[in-house]
Amino acid sequence: MKRVVIYLLMAFTTVAIYAQKDVTTFLGIPVDGSKLEMKQKLIKKGFVSQTVGDADFLEGEFNGEDVHIYIATNNRKVYRLMLCDVNTRSEAEIKIRFNRLVKQFQNNKRYMSLKDFSLPESEDLSYEMTVNNKRYEATFFQEPDFEKVDSLAIQEMLLSEILKKYTPEQLENPTEEITKEIQFDTLKLGLDYISKKIVWFIISEYHGKFYITMFYDNEYNHANGEEL
Numbered sequence: 001m002k003r004v005v006i007y008l009l010m011a012f013t014t015v016a017i018y019a020q021k022d023v024t025t026f027l028g029i030p031v032d033g034s035k036l037e038m039k040q041k042l043i044k045k046g047f048v049s050q051t052v053g054d055a056d057f058l059e060g061e062f063n064g065e066d067v068h069i070y071i072a073t074n075n076r077k078v079y080r081l082m083l084c085d086v087n088t089r090s091e092a093e094i095k096i097r098f099n100r101l102v103k104q105f106q107n108n109k110r111y112m113s114l115k116d117f118s119l120p121e122s123e124d125l126s127y128e129m130t131v132n133n134k135r136y137e138a139t140f141f142q143e144p145d146f147e148k149v150d151s152l153a154i155q156e157m158l159l160s161e162i163l164k165k166y167t168p169e170q171l172e173n174p175t176e177e178i179t180k181e182i183q184f185d186t187l188k189l190g191l192d193y194i195s196k197k198i199v200w201f202i203i204s205e206y207h208g209k210f211y212i213t214m215f216y217d218n219e220y221n222h223a224n225g226e227e228l
Contacts, residue, residue, distance in 0.1 A: 023218045024142055024197045026081050027062075031218040035071050038078045042069060059086070063104075065212075079221035088209035091125050097212060098203055102138050111140040111199070129205055142197040196220055 024031045029041045039049060039058065047060035047069060058069040065085055072080035089097060099118050105111050117138035119125075128134040162171070162182060170178060201214040 021220060022144055022197070023220060024199065024216050026216045031078055031081055031216050032221065033078055034076055035073050035078060038071050038081075067214075074221055074223045077221040079218050079223075081216040083214040083216075084204070085211035085213075088206060088211045091210060094203055094210035094212070095119050095121070095123065095125065098136065098138070098201075101201060101212065105138070105140045105199075110143050112143060113138075113140045125203065125210070126208075129203075136203040137200060138202075139198065139200040141195070142199060144197075 027045055029038070029045070031038075042058050042060075043049060045060075047058040050057055050059050050068075056070075058071075060067065060069070062069075062083060066087060067083045067085060070082040070084070071078055072082060102117050106113065106116070119136065125136065129136075165181075166174075166178060174182070196219040198217045198219060199215065200217070201212055204211050204213045
């Protein structure tokens with residue numbers, strides 16, 4: 001049993017979401033709530049509401065760039081903020097902008113990633129995007145907000161789930177197979193949590209010019225086919 005508890009203690013920081021919902025944030029604002037609430041919070045941050053035709057967005061500066069912010073909802077709850085560069089760039093310039101963003105995220109302790117998304121200087125963006133429909137994308141995950149972690153509740157929850165699968169006798173002297181399965185289950189919980197707080201960006205193209213489109217997603221509010 002002691003060995004199992006140790007695994008649970010090690011795992012609790014990666015499954016904080018099960019104690020209290022910990023969602024993606026943008027400038028400290030949770031990507032959550034109603035569209036009106038989100039708009040009001042962004043206006044307080046200095047963004048200006050704009051309407052052009054049917055398009056409703058906010059305009060302002062973010063990370064040194066002029067951007068338009070679009071708010072996406074599902075069931076009247078915000079699940080995404082989409083940020084688009086106002087100014088377009090040449091192919092050479094967008095590669096520099098993309099790689100600079102990658103480095104900024106990599107150097108930010110609040111984010112983690114599974115690989116290096118940097119582009120080589122020799123990459124022919126125009127050809128690859130036009131001929132091969134290649135998409136240039138970088139994905140990062142926000143770290144858990146440990147202030148929201150109720151470690152005791154998480155330990156109790158995980159232990160309760162484990163006890164549904166194994167008897168106390170099995171856990172007292174777990175076999176190698178049981179140990180591996182507990183580790184695997186813990187890893188799945190951790191990966192599921194991390195994937196809910198996602199920030200990603202792509203290179204977009206318009207009439208031969210390029211710009212960055214960035215997404216701050218709250219996967220808890222994303223449509224998952226509930227209404228099908």
